[in-house]
Amino acid sequence: METRELRYFITVAEELHFGRAAQRLGIAQPPLSRAIRQLERRLGVALLERTSRAVTLTEAGAVLLAEGRAALEAVDAAARRTRRAGAADTSDPGLVLVAKAGASSELLSKLLDAYAAEPGAVTVEVLLCAVAEQERLLRDGRADVALLHRPFDSTAGFDAEELCTEGQVVVLPATHPLAGRVHVRMAEVAALPGLPMPRWPGPDGAYPDGPGPKVRDTAQLHQLMALGRASAILPESCRAQLHQGLTAVPVLDAPAVTTVIAWPPHSRSRALAGLVRAATRL
Structure with a gap:
């Protein structure tokens, strides 16, 4: 599948109307319809049910909508990380660390101080976000590393090191x-x-x-x-x-909370490796 086809399908699936989807994409409706039919032929399944009154998703279409969004997010994240890596050839882009606002404040302060004392340390930009946003910012490439809290945040698909567990x-x-x-x-x-x-x-x-x-x-x-x-x-x-x-x-029977430092598994950043080492030594 091509990313263009996925974007076309996702827009139609979100609008459930070919005319509005075409307008949103800035293309004419006939080529959009042809692209969706071609995608269905290639996959060998119907993605949409079309009547004169409505467009609805089939079960296969619902699966592709979820998987397609994840795939496009991964493509966008790859582009962001590639641009940041390219910037490292001519300047110091630093690291972007995301954490939940108001959480792990003492740990975060100690981590930044410990890493700043490391030889070769780079600038660390801290993004403080709302609940449940750290994981999304890390997945879409807007952050290089995150402080997450299990069991509330998922570390699926990331490399991670446990830093502390508390009641x-x-x-x-x-x-x-x-x-x-x-x-x-x-x-x-x-x-x-x-x-x-x-x-x-x-x-x-x-x-x-x-x-x-x-x-x-x-x-x-x-x-x-x-x-x-x-x-x-x-x-x-x-x-x-x-x-x-x-x-x-x-609260005796409340689940324990484990703070972890997490990063994309394919990262080859030496600066990130240094930050993780500093975190695990604390």
Whole structure:
């Protein structure tokens, strides 16, 4: 398959209308229709069901839509990384490290200081992003390396080194009845009246249904907790950033959180290798 054909098909699959897809692509409708028919012949399956009233995806078409998006993202990422590698021939492009805003702040600070002391260290640009965005930025080539947190982030398709594992705590107002407890359990946290858990966006950017406030990063969450509008289960290291009037109580049966440093498996960057070495020594 050609990337042009994939882009054509994905646009039609997203619009479910050949006229709108052609307009979006800036081409006439007849060559777009021919390209889709040619792709179907080559694959030997029907990708779209066409009637006089509607265009719908077949099961095979739904598979190609998901796989095609991933393939085009990989092509775009390859182009970005190639341009960055080419820039290294004439200048120092540095490294781009992406991390979730408000998470692993102490670890990130120590890592940057440790790497800066390494011989041959390059500039590290830090991108602080919303929840669930580090993985996407690393996959699409806009970042060279990322700090991810299992089990919330996936490391599938990346090389990774584990840096630390920690338990989780529930963050509550210091005046709450549970604030004085040595520890609590998940069931007790779920039953907290008046302190709903936040709703984080999924990989597609959509928020799950529920009564809790919508949040995109931990800085926003900390503000809501300080106002007494939410509680949250967070990694133990969040204690260093708690606002006055908040307290953290260990949650015995919450899953442990493992922070990892991850990068594309085909990377041959010496600067990246040095950063990973510095991280694993911390």
